[in-house]
Each structure stands twice: as C-alpha cells, then as structure tokens.
Amino acid sequence: MAEPSQLEEAVEFAENPEPRCACVLLLDTSNSMQGDAISALNAGLRSFKANLIQDPLAARRVEVAVVTFDTQAQVIEDFVTADLFEPPILTAQGMTHMGAGIHKALDLLQARKAQYRASGIAYYRPWVFLVTDGAPQGEPESVVEAAAQRIREEEAAKRVAFFAVGVENADMDRLQQIVVRVPVKLIGLNFVEMFVWLSASMQKVSQSRMDEQVALPPPGWGAV
Amino acid sequence: MEAACWQVVGASVRGAGHEKTGQPCQDAHAWLQTPAGVLLAAVADGAGSAAQSEIGAATAARSAVERLRCIEAGVPSPDDTPGWRAFLLSGLQAAQEAVEVEAAALQTSARELATTLVLAAATPNCVAVAQVGDGAVVVADRQGNLTALSPPPSGEHLNETTFLVSPDALDTASCFVWQGDAAYLALLSDGLQMLALKMPEGAPHAPFFAPLFRFASDIAEPAAAQAQLEAFLRSSRIAERTDDDLTLLLAASAGTGD
Numbered sequence: 012m013a014e015p016s017q018l019e020e021a022v023e024f025a026e027n028p029e030p031r032c033a034c035v036l037l038l039d040t041s042n043s044m045q046g047d048a049i050s051a052l053n054a055g056l057r058s059f060k061a062n063l064i065q066d067p068l069a070a071r072r073v074e075v076a077v078v079t080f081d082t083q084a085q086v087i088e089d090f091v092t093a094d095l096f097e098p099p100i101l102t103a104q105g106m107t108h109m110g111a112g113i114h115k116a117l118d119l120l121q122a123r124k125a126q127y128r129a130s131g132i133a134y135y136r137p138w139v140f141l142v143t144d145g146a147p148q149g150e151p152e153s154v155v156e157a158a159a160q161r162i163r164e165e166e167a168a169k170r171v172a173f174f175a176v177g178v179e180n181a182d183m184d185r186l187q188q189i190v191v192r193v194p195v196k197l198i199g200l201n202f203v204e205m206f207v208w209l210s211a212s213m214q215k216v217s218q219s220r221m222d223e224q225v226a227l228p229p230p231g232w233g234a235v
Numbered sequence: 236m237e238a239a240c241w242q243v244v245g246a247s248v249r250g251a252g253h254e255k256t257g258q259p260c261q262d263a264h265a266w267l268q269t270p271a272g273v274l275l276a277a278v279a280d281g282a283g284s285a286a287q288s289e290i291g292a293a294t295a296a297r298s299a300v301e302r303l304r305c306i307e308a309g310v311p312s313p314d315d316t317p318g319w320r321a322f323l324l325s326g327l328q329a330a331q332e333a334v335e336v337e338a339a340a341l342q343t344s345a346r347e348l349a350t351t352l353v354l355a356a357a358t359p360n361c362v363a364v365a366q367v368g369d370g371a372v373v374v375a376d377r378q379g380n381l382t383a384l385s386p387p388p389s390g391e392h393l394n395e396t397t398f399l400v401s402p403d404a405l406d407t408a409s410c411f412v413w414q415g416d417a418a419y420l421a422l423l424s425d426g427l428q429m430l431a432l433k434m435p436e437g438a439p440h441a442p443f444f445a446p447l448f449r450f451a452s453d454i455a456e457p458a459a460a461q462a463q464l465e466a467f468l469r470s471s472r473i474a475e476r477t478d479d480d481l482t483l484l485l486a487a488s489a490g491t492g493d
Contacts, residue, residue: 018463019470021446024430030393068252068478131435136392169392 055202062210080112081105106149113158146182195233204232245484252478282349291348302329313361323365369425426479452487
C-alpha cells in the first residue's frame with residue numbers, strides 16, 4: 012500500500028485561478044478631511060495592506076480598489092490583489108460628491124465582475140466600504156438619490172455588501188438614508204483599528220466557502 | 236448477478252482556517268454497504284456561519300444512509316430516473332427531519348445546524364446522486380473515463396449555497412443517474428472542488444483522481460488507509476491551496492486495480 016508521502020506526491024491538482032474577493036474602498040477626500048483626519052486615513056490604509064498580506068490566502072484572493080470623492084469622483088487605484096496593493100497617500104480638497112463616488116465604485120465593481128466571468132474566475136460577494144466625515148454636498152440631489160436607489164437594488168439582489176462609516180461630524184442620519192446597512196460611527200480617528208478589522212473580515216470572507224453569510228468579527232472601533 | 240462489493244475509505248479533516256479560529260471540523264461523511272452490495276455514501280459540509288453545523292453535518296450524513304439502508308430492498312432500475320430521485324430524496328428528507336429533531340433537542344434553531352448534503356447510491360449497473368448545496372461526486376468506468384455527477388458550483392457568488400434546512404431544499408435538490416458499471420467512485424466536499432475539478436465547467440481532473448483510485452483499490456487495512464487519506468488531506472501541498480475543511484470518500488469496486 013502507498014505511503015502517505017507517495018499519495019501526496021502522486022496526486023496532481025487542477026490549475027484553477029484563485030477565487031477573488033473584491034473590495035472597493037470609497038473614501039471621502041473633501042476639504043473637511045484636511046489635517047489629522049486624512050493623515051489618520053493614510054496610516055489606516057498602510058495597516059490595511061500590512062494586515063492583509065500576513066494571510067497568504069487573503070493576499071492572493073482579496074482584490075482592493077480605491078475610489079475617492081471630493082469635487083470629483085476618481086479611481087485612485089484599480090483592482091489589484093492585496094499583495095500588489097500600494098496604499099495611496101491621499102490629500103483633501105473640495106466638495107463632497109458622494110453620489111458620484113458611489114456610482115463610480117459600483118461601476119468599477121460591475122466591470123471587475125464582468126472580467127471575472129469572462130476569465131472563468133469564481134468570486135465572492137464584493138464589498139464597498141464607504142468612509143465619510145460629512146454628507147453629500149455640491150452635487151444635484153438627484154445624483155445622490157439615484158446612488159442610494161442603486162445601493163438598495165444591489166443589496167436586495169445580493170450583488171454587493173455596502174458598508175458605511177462616519178467620521179467625526181458625519182451626518183449619520185443622512186448616511187442611513189443612503190445605505191441599507193446601519194452605518195457605523197468611527198470612534199475618534201481610529202482608522203488603523205478600523206482597517207485592521209476590515210482586513211480580518213476580508214480574510215474571513217476569502218476563506219469562507221459557500222456560506223450564505225459570514226459572521227464578521229465585532230468592530231471594536233466604532234459605534235452603531 | 237453476483238453482488239458487487241466495494242472497498243471504501245473516507246476522511247473528513249479540519250481545514251487550516253478552522254484550526255486558526257478554533258472552530259471544529261464541520262464536514263462529515265458516512266457510508267455503508269447493504270447485503271445486496273449497494274453502496275450508500277454521504278458527504279455533508281456544515282455552514283461556517285452556523286453555530287453547531289458540525290452536529291448538523293454528522294447527523295445529516297448518518298441519517299441519510301441509515302434511512303436508505305432501510306428501504307433498499309427494492310432499488311429502482313438504472314433507467315428509472317424518477318424512481319431514483321424519489322429514492323434518494325427520501326434519504327435527504329430523513330436527513331432534514333433528523334437535523335430538525337437534533338436542533339430541537341439542542342434547543343436551537345435548525346438554521347444553526349445548516350449543512351449541505353451529497354448522497355450517492357452505487358449498484359452494479361448505475362450510480363445515482365442527489366444533493367443539496369455544493370460538493371461533488373465523480374465516477375470512473377472500467378476504461379478509466381471520469382464523469383462528474385454533480386452540477387458545477389451554482390450561484391453568482393462563491394459565498395452562497397443551498398442548505399438542507401432551507402425550505403425549498405428538497406424541491407431544488409439536483410439529481411443525476413449514471414448508467415454503467417462503475418469501477419471507482421469519489422465523493423468530495425467543496426473544499427476540494429478547486430483542486431479536483433476544472434472550473435468553471437466542473438470537469439474531473441484525471442491526474443487528481445487516478446492515484447487516489449489506485450490507492451482505494453489497494454486497501455489492505457481500512458484503519459491504516461483512513462490514516463493515510465487523512466495525512467494526505469492535511470498535507471502542506473493541500474494546505475497551501477485551501478484552508479477549508481476537507482472530505483474525501485473513495486470507493487473501488489471489487490476486481491479493480493489487480
């Protein structure tokens with residue numbers, strides 16, 4: 012009978028692409044974020060990367076993209092796996108075009124999912140993680156309402172999990188009108204802890220198999 | 236006809252992910268051979284998000300094969316697909332009821348015992364499979380041709396599947412009957428799917444199965460074979476690729492591998 016080591020050597024594995032877990036960081040870089048807030052956010056992004064790459068599976072499976080919104084919504088970094096993610100250094104300026112940012116993030120996800128499907132890559136339900144210290148400002152209300160409607164539809168169809176975090180003076184009531192899930196209020200400028208939590212949650216998702224939903228570690232950095 | 240006799244080895248091991256978080260192995264398997272030579276085998280994969288899914292998985296796998304043993308007296312003919320569907324669904328239903336009873340005994344909701352269930356019956360002239368949720372069954376004929384008897388993983392996202400406790404589980408269960416003289420059979424939980432099947436079509440990867448089937452036909456001592464299979468599932472080559480719980484059940488029909 013074969014020794015275990017022989018079995019281990021004899022069996023060849025199918026070469027399938029790693030399944031992907033896409034996460035868009037949708038970050039407010041409006042004028043009010045200037046100073047300590049934006050510095051803390053940048054430090055948080057660095058710890059996000061540092062934590063994710065400690066987990067070899069998450070490093071290969073979690074894909075991160077960064078979209079910022081101020082007077083314009085921009086893709087700062089398109090999807091890359093966590094091991095290749097370069098934490099950007101963000102600066103703060105301008106108004107708060109949150110609606111445009113939401114559209115940009117969901118467009119980016121839609122395009123990525125189409126790429127996954129075209130390449131036969133399996134994927135987990137993607138995440139959008141919105142961080143803001145204010146409320147939509149400087150863009151037509153219809154854009155914001157359309158963005159909120161889109162979140163409701165995507166959540167209902169289970170195509171995305173859309174999380175929102177309010178910083179300091181964020182208008183939590185307004186935020187709750189835009190997103191489906193209850194937004195979380197960040198305690199102080201605890202971005203490092205928030206991103207460590209996000210990293211742990213993404214690791215959990217990227218290791219889950221086909222579970223309907225993943226029980227996320229409780230956030231220790233914010234209040235509902 | 237002389238009754239076929241199967242050599243069987245199965246193992247369920249805890250994945251690296253659950254070792255890290257201290258969760259138990261939530262996979263389970265069960266099998267038995269009836270006096271008439273019908274092999275009944277089940278693999279269950281408890282939901283990671285359910286608190287006591289390891290109990291749900293073990294209960295489901297065990298009660299499904301036990302139930303089918305009881306009604307095995309008259310198995311359907313190979314071309315009687317509706318008959319096989321009814322036969323196997325009675326096993327799934329027994330598993331569903333047993334999980335509900337177990338949940339009541341534990342004073343919890345059946346949702347906390349959520350599990351998938353793959354159930355296979357192999358006779359000398361066919362293999363029938365019914366399943367709720369993920370997992371796969373692969374059969375090899377005497378010429379070594381491999382066929383997957385499970386639908387490819389469904390749903391848009393990986394982290395979605397159907398569980399036995401879902402209200403529509405039995406209605407949406409997939410069922411497949413393969414007609415022929417099976418030489419080998421493998422049941423696996425979804426943790427192994429990415430290693431054993433070519434995605435997205437879910438076709439069996441022959442270099443994965445061939446050495447394992449040879450191993451199954453050479454079983455001399457069942458306990459040692461199970462230990463070897465467990466060691467294989469815990470090997471670093473597998474741990475590098477997946478940290479999910481893993482179950483593999485292999486069966487070789489008598490007269491193969493000599």
